[in-house]
Amino acid sequence: MTDVTVSLDPSARIGAVPRRLFGGFVEHLGRHVYDGIHEPSHPSADEDGFRRDVIELVRELGVSTIRYPGGNFVSGYRWEDGVGPQEERPTRLDLAWHSIETNEVGLHEFSGWLDKVGSDLMLAVNLGTRGIEEAVDLLEYANVPGGTAMSELRRDNGRDEPFAIDMWCLGNEMDGPWQLGHLDADSYGRLASRTAHAMKLMDPSIRTVACGSSSWDMDTFGAWERTVLGHAYDNVDYISCHAYYEERDGDRAAFLASGEHMARFIQEVVIAADHVKALKRSDKTIDISFDEWNVWYMNRPAPGSFDGKAVDEFEFAPRLLEDRYTVLDAVVFGSLLITLLRHCDRVTSASLAQLVNVIAPIMTEPGGPAWRQTTFFPFALTSRLATGQALRVPVTSGTFATSRLGEVADVDAVATWDEEAGTAAVFVVNRALDGSRTVRVDVSALGSTSIAEAHLIADDDLDAANTLEDPERVAPVDLEGAVIEEGVLTLTLPAVSWAAVSLQVG
Numbered sequence: 001m002t003d004v005t006v007s008l009d010p011s012a013r014i015g016a017v018p019r020r021l022f023g024g025f026v027e028h029l030g031r032h033v034y035d036g037i038h039e040p041s042h043p044s045a046d047e048d049g050f051r052r053d054v055i056e057l058v059r060e061l062g063v064s065t066i067r068y069p070g071g072n073f074v075s076g077y078r079w080e081d082g083v084g085p086q087e088e089r090p091t092r093l094d095l096a097w098h099s100i101e102t103n104e105v106g107l108h109e110f111s112g113w114l115d116k117v118g119s120d121l122m123l124a125v126n127l128g129t130r131g132i133e134e135a136v137d138l139l140e141y142a143n144v145p146g147g148t149a150m151s152e153l154r155r156d157n158g159r160d161e162p163f164a165i166d167m168w169c170l171g172n173e174m175d176g177p178w179q180l181g182h183l184d185a186d187s188y189g190r191l192a193s194r195t196a197h198a199m200k201l202m203d204p205s206i207r208t209v210a211c212g213s214s215s216w217d218m219d220t221f222g223a224w225e226r227t228v229l230g231h232a233y234d235n236v237d238y239i240s241c242h243a244y245y246e247e248r249d250g251d252r253a254a255f256l257a258s259g260e261h262m263a264r265f266i267q268e269v270v271i272a273a274d275h276v277k278a279l280k281r282s283d284k285t286i287d288i289s290f291d292e293w294n295v296w297y298m299n300r301p302a303p304g305s306f307d308g309k310a311v312d313e314f315e316f317a318p319r320l321l322e323d324r325y326t327v328l329d330a331v332v333f334g335s336l337l338i339t340l341l342r343h344c345d346r347v348t349s350a351s352l353a354q355l356v357n358v359i360a361p362i363m364t365e366p367g368g369p370a371w372r373q374t375t376f377f378p379f380a381l382t383s384r385l386a387t388g389q390a391l392r393v394p395v396t397s398g399t400f401a402t403s404r405l406g407e408v409a410d411v412d413a414v415a416t417w418d419e420e421a422g423t424a425a426v427f428v429v430n431r432a433l434d435g436s437r438t439v440r441v442d443v444s445a446l447g448s449t450s451i452a453e454a455h456l457i458a459d460d461d462l463d464a465a466n467t468l469e470d471p472e473r474v475a476p477v478d479l480e481g482a483v484i485e486e487g488v489l490t491l492t493l494p495a496v497s498w499a500a501v502s503l504q505v506g
């Protein structure tokens with residue numbers, strides 16, 4: 001079937017699009033913080049050593065809340081190392097990424113950078129090598145106005161007003177054997193519950209995120225969520241999901257179906273969380289914080305390795321996880337955004353992992369330029385255009401066969417409708433490898449509409465990418481031929497492409 005019909009009905013509401021769905025993630029990893037966002041010797045560096053060119057790109061990307069400082073890094077991190085006079089901060093070994101951490105950037109500096117990029121902070125506490133006391137100390141430091149040891153220390157360190165951080169991650173990927181101090185589900189569930197309980201005794205306004213599974217493929221998936229929430233349900237507000245996708249063994253169909261994989265993962269976490277809700281006869285619903293998602297070529301040999309290094313080989317800001325993204329990756333990435341939007345009634349927070357240099361939409365060279373990877377574009381477009389209510393748009397399309405998920409629809413779509421602004425937007429992916437699809441979207445229920453913008457990500461060369469040598473090789477183009485006639489928006493999407501169309505309503 002090459003013709004695809006979609007109907008857009010303003011009453012088919014999924015929920016309000018949460019701004020937090022367009023979050024990011026900055027970890028002390030490789031050249032992310034040092035030589036990425038912070039490079040005092042760079043010609044564009046500001047008075048605080050942050051690259052202005054990167055700040056501009058992060059603003060353009062449209063990132064709402066940024067998770068910090070890890071990731072695996074946080075499970076060995078002592079937050080106190082990163083506050084106080086910079087010249088007195090200790091240099092440590094980061095055991096997660098086999099790197100040197102100078103602590104030049106810590107909570108104060110990062111929060112200052114967030115003000116420049118216009119994003120909020122989502123902070124993770126270390127539950128790998130540390131515990132309740134350090135977590136409540138950090139909360140006291142960050143959120144208590146003054147008059148106590150930690151809050152006065154913050155003021156002595158130059159920050160009078162509290163940081164007022166409202167979202168807190170209770171450790172990171174504690175189910176993973178690779179994690180420093182990783183725990184079984186019972187031990188982690190108890191620790192997460194007690195930590196969140198103590199933190200909320202200090203500041204009841206905060207929201208806490210318990211670690212869910214590091215991926216849908218973990219052997220402990222499902223049982224982990226049930227057990228952790230069994231202990232922590234009353235003290236936490238979110239359970240996390242993490243998922244990374246890549247093309248394996250040349251199986252493009254499976255890779256193109258990643259959005260479907262993500263959808264099933266979300267649905268099963270919702271079932272696990274609601275199962276515990278029923279057991280507890282609770283009135284409270286636990287939402288998902290999809291706080292790590294992206295394309296990541298984890299199984300492909302990448303330049304730079306962190307594993308198996310002798311301690312005298314640990315480096316400062318090594319090149320790690322510097323994946324180069326192609327057009328194919330951008331299309332899959334766009335489809336993941338469609339899945340997140342379609343589940344935004346329960347996925348009310350998400351963080352693209354990560355932001356600069358490390359599996360990132362933005363790349364930099366030390367002393368050199370900064371540029372947009374292919375994945376930059378679907379994120380920036382969706383973050384800008386998806387406002388108001390997310391709408392379920394039933395799609396009737398052909399399917400393709402996948403090795404793991406069976407038949408998957410060629411075309412997937414979601415829409416948003418912003419009644420107040422008088423706008424709507426449709427996000428569509430054509431995952432078919434065998435050719436274009438003409439998509440007819442019935443928009444008549446919106447009343448009179450016209451096309452405001454129509455963008456397409458596609459290329460004859462699916463492996464095309466933006467690089468230091470050719471930083472503008474790939475960019476969205478105008479979706480030619482998009483038209484509205486008699487209440488039907490018609491779009492033709494080439495094989496393996498992603499489109500975003502915004503509409504003026506009324």
Ligand code: AHR
Nearest residue numbers: 027071072073172173353
């Ligand atoms: O994003 C890179 C790493 O992936 C994070 O540090 C970790 O949480 C996950 O395994």
